[in-house]
Amino acid sequence: MVAAPPTGDQLVMMLAALANPLRLRIMAKLAVRRDYVSSLAREIGVSRPLLRMHLQRLEEAGLIVGTLELSDDGKAMKYFEVTDFDLHLSASALTEAAKSLTSSDPAKGSPRKE
Amino acid sequence: MVAAPPTGDQLVMMLAALANPLRLRIMAKLAVRRDYVSSLAREIGVSRPLLRMHLQRLEEAGLIVGTLELSDDGKAMKYFEVTDFDLHLSASALTEAAKSLTSSDPAKGSPRKE
DNA sequence: TCCATGTGACAGTTTTTTCTTACACATGGA
């Protein structure tokens, strides 16, 4: 279901996003229930700017999405929630993904359009 | 049935190891067939010391293993091959893995032995 | 008005990764 196998580049982004203890915790928290930045920062125990950066990285990788909502008392709150991704990593899956890597392939030329 | 689900720390290591285009290529190559360092370096087109570092990272993550063998003409060759891992990444899997993270959990104290 | 709470963004430091450029040792064959 779902997930068209991501391109190599996309895969690298997702893996890089997940390959960090703090972000893994963030994902765990958000998997349980959506939350907004300040609240999440308190709960996890990190500064808001730092959390913000990590959320951004996760969002760029497509693992979470944020929506700006207006609370009852008029405050703007940015809620984040996890998307439903489903990565399967095995040797063959990696071999497949590697084919679509665009970044510097020393074995070939510069990543010309070819 | 292989893989006991890795600990959070172990998972982070594996993800970090895979989250790099060059290492992804290395995995792809080794998945096709085992190879020794110098040969692989030529094939991929990177310097040997650089490749060495990447191989080391992959090995530490348990994704590949290297064995030092003696070729017919007496040269010592270090052959690497992929282990058979099989990671399944989903929101719930991450939630589970996050529980066993030891690294700095700002929400708790310093990672005391408890 | 001031305070508590939410948002966003910037500059600057520290730490980690990535990559380069050496150097050292060993073996078989010309």
Next chain:
DNA sequence: TCCATGTGTAAGAAAAAACTGTCACATGGA
């Protein structure tokens, strides 16, 4: 002996990631 091939390691530059501190703006309620 010298060269080509294999191994290992260390020092240092360059680039990217992680983290801190601070400022600005907005709103509702005391």
